Amino acid sequence: MRRLVPGVLVLAVAAVLSVLIGSRTLSPATVLDALTGGGDAEAVAVVLEYRLPRTVAGLLGGAALAVAGVVMQGHTRNRLADPGLLGVSAGSAVAVVLAITVFGVATPAGFLPFAFTGAAAGCVLVTVVGMAASRRRDASPATLVLAGAAVSALLGAATGVLLLLDSAALSTYRFWTVGSLAALRGYDTVAVAAPFVLAGLILAAGHARALDVVGLGDDVSRGLGRHPLRTRLTGLCTVTLLVGGAVACCGSLAFVGLVVPNAVRLVTGGTHLPLLGLSAVLGAALTLFADVTGRLLVHPAELPVGVVLSLIGGPVFIALVIRTNRRPA
Amino acid sequence: MTVEENTVLRTEDLRVAFGPIVAVDGVSTTVEKNTFTVLIGPNGCGKSTLLRTAGRLQDPDHGVVLLDGHPIGDLPARQVARRLGLLPQSPQAPDGLTVIDLVSRGRDPHRRWYEQWTDHDEQAVDEALRVTGLTDLAHRPVDRLSGGQRQRAWIAMALAQRTPLLLLDEPTTYLDVVHQLEILELLAGLVRSGRATVLAVLHDLNMAARYADRLIAVRDGRIVATGTPAEVITPPVLARVFDLEAAVVNDPENGRPVVLPRRRAPQ
Numbered sequence: 001m002r003r004l005v006p007g008v009l010v011l012a013v014a015a016v017l018s019v020l021i022g023s024r025t026l027s028p029a030t031v032l033d034a035l036t037g038g039g040d041a042e043a044v045a046v047v048l049e050y051r052l053p054r055t056v057a058g059l060l061g062g063a064a065l066a067v068a069g070v071v072m073q074g075h076t077r078n079r080l081a082d083p084g085l086l087g088v089s090a091g092s093a094v095a096v097v098l099a100i101t102v103f104g105v106a107t108p109a110g111f112l113p114f115a116f117t118g119a120a121a122g123c124v125l126v127t128v129v130g131m132a133a134s135r136r137r138d139a140s141p142a143t144l145v146l147a148g149a150a151v152s153a154l155l156g157a158a159t160g161v162l163l164l165l166d167s168a169a170l171s172t173y174r175f176w177t178v179g180s181l182a183a184l185r186g187y188d189t190v191a192v193a194a195p196f197v198l199a200g201l202i203l204a205a206g207h208a209r210a211l212d213v214v215g216l217g218d219d220v221s222r223g224l225g226r227h228p229l230r231t232r233l234t235g236l237c238t239v240t241l242l243v244g245g246a247v248a249c250c251g252s253l254a255f256v257g258l259v260v261p262n263a264v265r266l267v268t269g270g271t272h273l274p275l276l277g278l279s280a281v282l283g284a285a286l287t288l289f290a291d292v293t294g295r296l297l298v299h300p301a302e303l304p305v306g307v308v309l310s311l312i313g314g315p316v317f318i319a320l321v322i323r324t325n326r327r328p329a
Numbered sequence: 330m331t332v333e334e335n336t337v338l339r340t341e342d343l344r345v346a347f348g349p350i351v352a353v354d355g356v357s358t359t360v361e362k363n364t365f366t367v368l369i370g371p372n373g374c375g376k377s378t379l380l381r382t383a384g385r386l387q388d389p390d391h392g393v394v395l396l397d398g399h400p401i402g403d404l405p406a407r408q409v410a411r412r413l414g415l416l417p418q419s420p421q422a423p424d425g426l427t428v429i430d431l432v433s434r435g436r437d438p439h440r441r442w443y444e445q446w447t448d449h450d451e452q453a454v455d456e457a458l459r460v461t462g463l464t465d466l467a468h469r470p471v472d473r474l475s476g477g478q479r480q481r482a483w484i485a486m487a488l489a490q491r492t493p494l495l496l497l498d499e500p501t502t503y504l505d506v507v508h509q510l511e512i513l514e515l516l517a518g519l520v521r522s523g524r525a526t527v528l529a530v531l532h533d534l535n536m537a538a539r540y541a542d543r544l545i546a547v548r549d550g551r552i553v554a555t556g557t558p559a560e561v562i563t564p565p566v567l568a569r570v571f572d573l574e575a576a577v578v579n580d581p582e583n584g585r586p587v588v589l590p591r592r593r594a595p596q
Contacts, residue, residue: 077423206442213437215426219386219417224490225410225438270426 003267003274007281011059014288018055019047021292023300054181056190058291058305059284061181061249062256064197066264066283067204068242069257070276074211075235076141079265082258086148086236088243089252090155091122097162100169112192112248119244123236126151140218144232179251179306181291193248200241201280207234208272215270253306255313256283262320286312335362336398337494337526338383338413343392345378345550352378353389354550360494360528365520367537368530369561370547371571376530377418377498379547383528384415384496396494410438414492418499420483422471428482429467432457435489457488460515477508484512488519495519497529501536509533513540534588538562539580546570562586568594 020031026043033039034047065083072081083089095118099105105114130147134140163170210231213221218228246253260283261275268274287305290312294303338360345353352375360366368376381387383394385401394401401409414435422431435457436450458464461481466474471482480500487495495516501509517540519525531537537544538558546554546561547570554566567573567588576589 079424209437209440209442212430212434215423216431216434217417217420219381219415220420220486222386222406223384223410223413223415223417223487224434225405225407227406265425269430270423271430 004277007278011281011285014285015055017292018288019051022051022295023302049186053187053190057249058181058287060194060197061246062284062287063280064242064246065253065256066260066279067201067276068239070261070279071204071235071238073261074214075232076145077215079262083243087122087126087151088119090152092118092247094118094155094159097159097173100172101162101166106172115247116244120240123240127236179253180304181250182302189248193245196241197245200238203238204276207238208276211272254310256287259313259317260286337362339395340383341393343382343389345382345387345389351550356552358545358552362526363520363523364526364542365517365540366528366543367541368545368547369537374547375550376547380496380498380530407438412492413494414487414490415496416483416487424472425470427468427470428463431471431482432485432489435486453489453491457485461485476503480504495525495527499530509536538586558586
């Protein structure tokens with residue numbers, strides 16, 4: 001709790017900046033007027049129709065990806081696990097490409113159901129392969145990771161083939177896959193994604209202590225009265241809800257699920273409830289900061305939030321790896 | 330008191346096979362309340378599988394394990410975890426996990442997900458740290474401890490679970506002789522004071538003979554001999570179980586048998 005307060009303050013600052021700063025320069029007073037329902041009609045439209053929903057979407061997406069990262073790292077007992085690992089991202093990617101090429105969908109809102117179904121299908125496929133391949137039919141972490149890599153490669157190849165066959169699809173898809181909040185307008189997308197993300201966050205919080213025990217290995221967690229398979233299925237459900245929701249909000253953002261949990265772990269240690277809580281808050285904050293930075297860097301044009309995140313995330317992740325391994329043995 | 334009331338754990342005609350390999354082949358045995366029972370046998374004899382099956386880490390292909398008279402598979406997992414604590418062979422803690430966090434996880438079966446940490450939990454963890462001599466190392470990461478300290482941390486986790494029955498798979502492996510003594514003294518102390526019943530797999534025959542109330546000697550998935558150390562640690566039994574030709578003398582201090590290995594017995 002003590003650690004959550006500064007985190008929430010940082011998030012608040014990020015949210016305020018995200019509402020204040022944009023390609024159209026508005027003074028803080030104008031924004032405040034617009035928020036309270038008065039002032040210039042155009043400013044009202046910009047703030048209420050674009051900036052606010054965009055901020056909410058970034059907040060939901062960032063929190064969801066960071067928490068999904070914690071859950072995946074806990075289940076695979078691998079600090080480098082991220083939402084891209086278990087076939088979730090690959091599944092939603094292939095579904096979105098199918099949406100573009102086969103069903104002629106062209107808007108982010110139209111991708112939504114496809115992204116979701118794809119994420120869930122990818123996750124289920126990896127679980128089934130993982131269960132079939134592990135000795136005790138319990139989808140052990142090592143098998144899950146291998147199944148995730150294999151299924152992701154396969155789905156990636158399928159995506160590639162579909163895109164090669166249809167170059168118009170490539171440009172639509174490219175925008176989506178980088179991850180961007182720019183195309184959001186109004187609350188349609190957020191309204192669809194929010195219930196999934198919230199359900200995922202609640203499930204993750206209820207799942208926190210199971211994650212603590214899962215980290216000790218299957219034998220020990222069985223000894224403590226947990227069912228490894230049941231716990232893992234709950235985890236996969238949680239991740240699907242979170243990643244599906246996040247992908248709907250902002251496309252597939254790299255690094256949030258990887259960098260945020262690993263950085264937070266340095267502060268909270270390995271107990272999952274504080275780790276989940278602070279990761280959610282800082283994941284949202286990082287995504288909003290990255291989005292605001294993207295709006296400022298090439299003003300009045302914009303860099304997609306996914307590009308900014310990769311630019312920040314890469315070096316930060318290298319620093320984290322060095323720092324973790326330099327600890328005196 | 331009847332015999333049945335004294336039996337904490339009973340296996341009836343247990344059989345476990347991994348493909349064509351039969352690891353446990355029709356084992357019926359009991360563990361009596363407040364005893365230190367030790368499984369001995371050569372590598373690959375099935376003693377570990379027997380322990381894992383008794384602790385429901387492994388489902389038997391045939392037969393049943395009874396915990397306090399109830400088939401263990403029919404009991405809810407959490408209820409079993411409140412009665413039976415289990416330490417598998419060489420468990421791994423996540424990087425950076427502190428001793429106190431590890432030991433606290435032993436309280437998991439006693440708390441529903443909505444239940445807060447209570448004074449009772451705190452007490453159980455403090456005591457587990459104290460009896461294992463880890464109080465001063467409570468905030469040290471487990472991966473920075475020595476082998477002996479690490480093993481004690483895991484035992485502390487099992488102790489914090491506060492179960493009347495403890496199943497331990499080679500709790501003294503990788504430990505030097507002094508650390509072995511420390512751990513076995515600790516376990517024997519728990520049994521003597523009436524706080525726990527212990528079933529453990531041990532490799533060192535002299536340690537087993539010194540601390541066990543009862544030995545179960547296993548070979549090829551079957552029980553070859555059971556009884557007090559004096560009854561089991563004899564040259565004929567050692568020859569049958571380990572193919573070992575050995576002399577057995579008595580420890581002048583406590584009269585327990587001591588094995589002096591000579592050579593592999595001729596087949």
